Amino acid sequence: MTMSCATDRHDIHDVYAAQCPCRDVLDLLANKWSALAIGAMEEGAQRFGALQRRLDGVSPKVLTNTLRRLEDKGFITRTVYPAVPLHVEYELTELGHSVAEPLAGLRYWVEDHLDDIRTIEAQ
Known part of the structure; x- marks a missing residue:
């Protein structure tokens, strides 16, 4: 059994492989608070x-x-400004902006289909 998540296709990662580190990133991004925090930071x-x-x-x-995990993976930056009280700002990185659009699509899809889902749940 290999620990790699690369497939035979030139080291393309396979999120379906049990040991693929892609799963850690997917876990972070699929978390509701991560998706919402990234969305909130789209505004700046x-x-x-x-x-x-x-x-x-x-x-x-x-x-x-959540913010620490997003920072550790490179999706956001944390900037501390010397002031009293301490002034800290969080901002999307280029990587964070690149994932913001697909996450926004998911958030909009959920809002648009919530009534359908509730109808099915009520049956």
Whole structure:
């Protein structure tokens, strides 16, 4: 059994392979708070408090962990401005902007089809 997720097609990753690191990225991006945070940052750099208000219902701990994970994977940058109180802004990187559009499509699809889903659930 190989630990690689590359297929025979010139090292193209295979998210379906059990050990593929693609799954870690998919797990991060498929998380509702990640998808919503990325969407909120499409409007430009955001402070933590603004993000927390925009992502109604997220706890500070969960938002902090989400932002750290997004930063670790290169989807956002965190900039600290020396001020009192401390001023921190989060902003999408080029990589973050590249994933924002497909995630926006998913968010819009959910909003557009929620009534259909609820109708099916009620049956």
